[in-house]
Amino acid sequence: MVSAMTAPPDLGTAESDARLIERSLQEPEAFAALFDRYAAMLYRYVSRRLGPEPAEDVVGETFLVAFSRRHRYDLAYTDARPWLFGIATKLVSRHHRGEAARYRALRRSPVEPHVQSPADDVAALVTAGASRPALAAALAALPRRDRDVLLLVAWGDLSYAEAAQALGVPVGTVRSRLHRARRKVRAALGGTDPMSEEA
Amino acid sequence: MDDLHALRELGRELESPPPASLVRQRARLAGRAARRRSRRGTWTLLSVVAAATAALVLVPALLPRDRPEPRAGTTAGTAGRPLTILLLGSDARTGAGAGAGTDGPVRTARSDTLLLVHLPADRKSVRAVSLPRDLLVPSVPCTRGVASRGRIMLNAAFSAGGAACAAQAVEKATAVRPDRTMVIDFTGFVTVVNAVGGIRVTLPKSVNDPASGLRLSAGRHLLRGEAALAYVRARHGLGDGSDLARVKRQQQVLAEVVRRLTDAGALTDPVRMGRIVEALASSLAVTPAMGKVEMLGLARSLARTDPADVAFTTVPLRPAAADPARLELKQPQAGRLFAQLK
Numbered sequence: 440m441v442s443a444m445t446a447p448p449d450l451g452t453a454e455s456d457a458r459l460i461e462r463s464l465q466e467p468e469a470f471a472a473l474f475d476r477y478a479a480m481l482y483r484y485v486s487r488r489l490g491p492e493p494a495e496d497v498v499g500e501t502f503l504v505a506f507s508r509r510h511r512y513d514l515a516y517t518d519a520r521p522w523l524f525g526i527a528t529k530l531v532s533r534h535h536r537g538e539a540a541r542y543r544a545l546r547r548s549p550v551e552p553h554v555q556s557p558a559d560d561v562a563a564l565v566t567a568g569a570s571r572p573a574l575a576a577a578l579a580a581l582p583r584r585d586r587d588v589l590l591l592v593a594w595g596d597l598s599y600a601e602a603a604q605a606l607g608v609p610v611g612t613v614r615s616r617l618h619r620a621r622r623k624v625r626a627a628l629g630g631t632d633p634m635s636e637e638a
Numbered sequence: 639m640d641d642l643h644a645l646r647e648l649g650r651e652l653e654s655p656p657p658a659s660l661v662r663q664r665a666r667l668a669g670r671a672a673r674r675r676s677r678r679g680t681w682t683l684l685s686v687v688a689a690a691t692a693a694l695v696l697v698p699a700l701l702p703r704d705r706p707e708p709r710a711g712t713t714a715g716t717a718g719r720p721l722t723i724l725l726l727g728s729d730a731r732t733g734a735g736a737g738a739g740t741d742g743p744v745r746t747a748r749s750d751t752l753l754l755v756h757l758p759a760d761r762k763s764v765r766a767v768s769l770p771r772d773l774l775v776p777s778v779p780c781t782r783g784v785a786s787r788g789r790i791m792l793n794a795a796f797s798a799g800g801a802a803c804a805a806q807a808v809e810k811a812t813a814v815r816p817d818r819t820m821v822i823d824f825t826g827f828v829t830v831v832n833a834v835g836g837i838r839v840t841l842p843k844s845v846n847d848p849a850s851g852l853r854l855s856a857g858r859h860l861l862r863g864e865a866a867l868a869y870v871r872a873r874h875g876l877g878d879g880s881d882l883a884r885v886k887r888q889q890q891v892l893a894e895v896v897r898r899l900t901d902a903g904a905l906t907d908p909v910r911m912g913r914i915v916e917a918l919a920s921s922l923a924v925t926p927a928m929g930k931v932e933m934l935g936l937a938r939s940l941a942r943t944d945p946a947d948v949a950f951t952t953v954p955l956r957p958a959a960a961d962p963a964r965l966e967l968k969q970p971q972a973g974r975l976f977a978q979l980k
Contacts, residue, residue: 467671468668475664478664479656479660487649490654491654491657495657499666503666570644592642594649624645628641
């Protein structure tokens, strides 16, 4: 769990998440600082999976749940991201039907090009755009647990150890789920797609 | 092409930027945190209105006839004219003011609930606009020293200078001038319940809520002051645990208080009545003071209001430009709303 023991790089000398949570036991208001640090990050992640409206609610819920469980936070983990992503992931799973439908819809309707993208990303986007229907189909068809691991790593930028912490499973389990999920995604991208039909 | 790379590209396409309204989720969290901090609990919006209304109805009904007319801060009557009241639910347990008319030393009282209540001249449709405690408002003379960069949080204005200061800050921010401020606190509630001899509740099952200190077996109970307070504040073990269930319970308690007052012969027992009047006077500090006649008139006019016609609105908000962790009024929507309160 080495990576979980290191503070997020951008915090510099700021108070660590663990310290903040510890302080919030005496001063509950201090917990809001955790929101200021991570709400936007979580929102971006959840909006990818569920879309903008559910994301707002899920992020709000995530922090309320986290707040009510802050007494149980293991202060040895200075970085609270895995903990928050774990709570958010549980809340996202309540919307799993909506999530799968969201990906399935992508197989058909093209997403409008991202107007904000810098020019040098365009080529990548075109490639991604071409493979999007296959990717979306693969995502929609993944078992929920495998998808959670895959997206925590690919979209949440968590390490294996952090994903394990987030989901409360051993790192080995994260590896095997990720391996399985990536195999299916690669198969979908490679054209030898076992997932082309709806699951 | 690398699968994770392709997946990240897809993710970027699907992503939405965090909206300004996310600050509302922050306010939700901050509200929860503020409630936890205060072991003394928090008035909910509805209970403040209900308590104020109940007090307004009860005070005049209970004022002894031979008592001299309390000196009013203003002499203008309120009958037949629109009336705007700033209601503040204070978490103080000391009595925000020993009786109407004083602005009272407020000590470290904090206001958890602020509400602008507008009563039109015909009193038919009451509008109540809740103002968040962490709303940034322009500083006013009474907040000098506490304001930073010309702005201050609304509840800080209350802490700094009491209801009068909060009213000035509200007026500056909203251009609505409250005709009256009313401060309600917990002490008054406890005293009122004791004065009426407690309230009767029936519990379908036993309750043990360490958060509020409420421990009761199933069945009927007569609750006095502190226990009654715990009962209205408890969230766990009663009903479905929701805030709404709690609000309902608080309304039931107020109804029970009214029932005890009218049933138990309190009105004909001068000793008990004296206690009740004292309790009510300390639970509701009205500034400027209302005369007996004026209060009775207001109470009677409110009796014509159907509770269903009380419209609750939350003021339009946005994250403050200078400090995204705070809220400020969202214009021009907020201005339009306040214009209706004049």
